Amino acid sequence: xxxxxxxxxxxxxxxxxxxxxxxxxxxxxxxxxxxxxxxxxxxxxxxxxxxxxxxxxxxxxxxxxxxxxxxxxxxxxxxxxxxxxxxxxxxxxxxxxxxxxxxxxxxxxxxxxxxxxxxxxxxxxxxxxxxxxxxxxxxxxxxxxxxxxxxxxxxxxxxxxxxx
Amino acid sequence: xxxxxxxxxxxxxxxxxxxxxxxxxxxxxxxxxxxxxxxxxxxxxxxxxxxxxxxxxxxxxxxxxxxxxxxxxxxxxxxxxxxxxxxxxxxxxxxxxxxxxxxxxxxxxxxxxxxxxxxxxxxxxxxxxxxxxxxxxxxxxxxxxxxxxxxxxxxxxxxxxxxxxxxxxxxxxxxxxxxxxxxxxxxxxxxxxxxxxxxxxxxxxxxxxxxxxxxxxxxxxxxxxxxxxxxxxxxxxxxxxxxxxxxxxxxxxxxxxxxxxxxxxxxxxxxxxxxxxxxxxxxxxxxxxxxxxxxxxxxxxxxxxxxxxxxxxxxxxxxxxxxxxxxxxxxxxxxxxxxxxxxxxxxxxxxxxxxxxxxxxxxxxxxxxxxxxxxxxxxxxxxxxxxxxxxxxxxxxxxxxxxxxxxxxxxxxxxxxxxxxxxxxxxxxxxxxxxxxxxxxxxxxxxxxxxxxxxxxxxxxxxxxxxxxxxxxxxxxxxxxxxxxxxxxxxxxxxxxxxxxx
Numbered sequence: 069x070x071x072x073x074x075x076x077x078x079x080x081x082x083x084x085x086x087x088x089x090x091x092x093x094x095x096x097x098x099x100x101x102x103x104x105x106x107x108x109x110x111x112x113x114x115x116x117x118x119x120x121x122x123x124x125x126x127x128x129x130x131x132x133x134x135x136x137x138x139x140x141x142x143x144x145x146x147x148x149x150x151x152x153x154x155x156x157x158x159x160x161x162x163x164x165x166x167x168x169x170x171x172x173x174x175x176x177x178x179x180x181x182x183x184x185x186x187x188x189x190x191x192x193x194x195x196x197x198x199x200x201x202x203x204x205x206x207x208x209x210x211x212x213x214x215x216x217x218x219x220x221x222x223x224x225x226x227x228x229x230x231x232x
Numbered sequence: 233x234x235x236x237x238x239x240x241x242x243x244x245x246x247x248x249x250x251x252x253x254x255x256x257x258x259x260x261x262x263x264x265x266x267x268x269x270x271x272x273x274x275x276x277x278x279x280x281x282x283x284x285x286x287x288x289x290x291x292x293x294x295x296x297x298x299x300x301x302x303x304x305x306x307x308x309x310x311x312x313x314x315x316x317x318x319x320x321x322x323x324x325x326x327x328x329x330x331x332x333x334x335x336x337x338x339x340x341x342x343x344x345x346x347x348x349x350x351x352x353x354x355x356x357x358x359x360x361x362x363x364x365x366x367x368x369x370x371x372x373x374x375x376x377x378x379x380x381x382x383x384x385x386x387x388x389x390x391x392x393x394x395x396x397x398x399x400x401x402x403x404x405x406x407x408x409x410x411x412x413x414x415x416x417x418x419x420x421x422x423x424x425x426x427x428x429x430x431x432x433x434x435x436x437x438x439x440x441x442x443x444x445x446x447x448x449x450x451x452x453x454x455x456x457x458x459x460x461x462x463x464x465x466x467x468x469x470x471x472x473x474x475x476x477x478x479x480x481x482x483x484x485x486x487x488x489x490x491x492x493x494x495x496x497x498x499x500x501x502x503x504x505x506x507x508x509x510x511x512x513x514x515x516x517x518x519x520x521x522x523x524x525x526x527x528x529x530x531x532x533x534x535x536x537x538x539x540x541x542x543x544x545x546x547x548x549x550x551x552x553x554x555x556x557x558x559x560x561x562x563x564x565x566x567x568x569x570x571x572x573x574x575x576x577x578x579x580x581x582x583x584x585x586x587x588x589x590x591x592x593x594x595x596x597x598x599x600x601x602x603x604x605x606x607x608x609x610x611x612x613x614x615x616x617x618x619x620x621x622x623x624x625x626x627x628x629x630x631x632x633x634x635x636x637x638x639x640x641x642x643x644x645x646x647x648x649x650x651x652x653x654x655x656x657x658x659x660x661x662x663x664x665x666x667x668x669x670x671x672x673x674x675x676x677x678x679x680x681x682x683x684x685x686x687x688x689x690x691x692x693x694x695x696x697x698x699x700x701x702x703x704x705x706x707x708x709x710x711x712x713x714x715x716x717x718x719x720x721x722x723x724x725x726x727x728x729x730x731x732x733x734x
Binding site for chain 2: 199203204205206207208211212214215217218219221222223225226
């Protein structure tokens with residue numbers, strides 16, 4: 069399951085990069101985001117998986133598509149055709165680098181302790197997350213609220229003032 | 233965690249974030265007033281009043297015992313109070329200096345001052361943070377406000393360039409920073425700085441994963457303090473931003489970021505690994521900053537490179553890594569904040585090109601000292617202090633960062649630092665020479681400047697500048713006591729370190 073989703077996610081990311089039409093790129097990105105959400109679900113992080121779909125694949129992608137729709141696409145500079153020999157050379161290079169890094173990392177023994185399914189399900193729980201956010205991380209949530217307010221005020225201030 | 237108990241703990245911890253609450257609530261009030269009348273003259277003074285109250289509170293916290301609040305999210309006590317006080321004083325000075333400046337450019341919107349308050353809130357959280365989450369949230373709050381303030385004069389292409397460059401590169405560095413935090417968390421399983429150090433000890437100095445995270449984390453931090461390989465944004469951003477706000481960016485944000493970096497180095501990282509890295513970065517930063525500043529014709533750009541050089545001097549102290557060196561760095565931050573806000577404040581009052589002073593040259597200000605004696609004299613004080621001449625705070629600041637580094641065996645580093653400060657004398661004293669010893673009629677640019685019209689003299693701004701200049705001299709006299717007090721923060725907090733964290 070992991071390898072299926074991961075391969076699909078990488079393929080979707082590549083598809084987003086190489087497709088020549090912005091709308092097709094956006095749709096590839098949607099596929100990629102869904103695959104990542106699927107990865108979260110297989111890791112028992114159900115809440116993050118659902119949020120990923122709601123926020124990224126839902127809200128943000130709609131915003132992207134709106135922007136693409138409002139832009140005058142024919143006025144944008146035309147992209148050049150892809151040179152497939154260069155792409156192939158790049159892919160081979162990446163594969164060799166990945167192999168080298170893998171071998172080096174084995175030698176250095178990077179310890180990553182596996183997390184049991186029960187802990188993962190417990191940590192990914194929405195109830196626990198909410199509780200932590202409003203107790204342990206309450207201060208950070210409040211300051212993040214100020215951050216969002218400042219960003220909104222700043223954006224409105226910069227966009228609204230007419231040139232005088 | 234029991235909910236009822238958690239809430240009562242938080243209520244009891246409220247005094248720990250008193251200044252944050254005051255500054256953000258006053259910021260909200262300012263925003264509400266600005267919604268009805270954007271250029272209401274009382275808005276900046278509301279902000280000043282709020283920050284004065286907050287700094288008075290912090291002044292009384294200087295002597296308190298160190299500890300943590302909000303479940304280990306932030307530190308309280310002398311160290312945090314010192315950084316907060318520094319940030320708040322910089323905020324007060326900047327607000328007062330900005331009022332006549334922004335009024336003249338017809339950009340005196342109330343939102344600007346509110347954003348300044350929110351940036352201050354972010355810096356307070358950053359400078360007193362005890363966990364990686366606090367560092368990140370504080371850093372972002374500060375940065376987002378500063379991105380907006382950099383691009384305030386939207387009609388001018390230089391300001392737009394500054395804001396966009398700052399935003400894009402800043403967002404990029406945030407990516408590094410966040411990835412570094414994620415790796416450090418993955419390796420140690422904790423976000424709290426003291427707990428992180430214990431996790432390192434358990435694995436004999438940290439794993440590869442941890443140090444990869446530290447490297448990315450340091451890249452993010454070094455970007456924010458504009459250390460050398462990551463300094464490319466600094467000259468353009470400082471040159472294009474509104475001048476008093478540039479002073480704020482170059483001082484308060486650096487003070488907060490360095491304050492938090494010291495906390496990370498002191499609590500979370502075992503010392504033996506990062507000394508060489510920081511020493512090399514310090515060398516590159518000092519050399520690049522000072523050498524590039526030599527050839528600048530624009531004063532703001534020169535001050536930008538000089539601020540890179542000063543980040544290098546502070547990094548010398550951090551590389552030494554002893555408690556005395558950290559205390560020296562704190563004292564240096566104080567001195568640097570005062571003299572740099574002053575230098576940018578003087579330049580704000582000497583702008584005649586109407587483009588945030590990014591076009592006018594230093595030569596165009598020839599002989600300005602005789603026309604504007606107060607500005608001329610204070611600028612002389614700031615320039616001598618930035619060079620590090622004995623009667624002013626700058627000299628004692630440099631002594632405070634260099635002497636512990638010699639004790640820690642980094643004599644070669646200090647040697648480069650001293651040589652580079654000698655180089656810096658050329659471009660700082662050139663400002664003094666042009667201001668006082670050149671005649672306006674000899675320089676073509678200067679005649680143009682007098683035609684373009686210098687801004688009118690502002691009493692309040694000059695008052696702030698005089699206070700800064702006098703403060704620099706006073707700091708020189710009380711440097712011993714101040715450094716001793718700063719060392720005290722570390723002695724006491726070392727004892728509290730074991731108990732801190734969640």
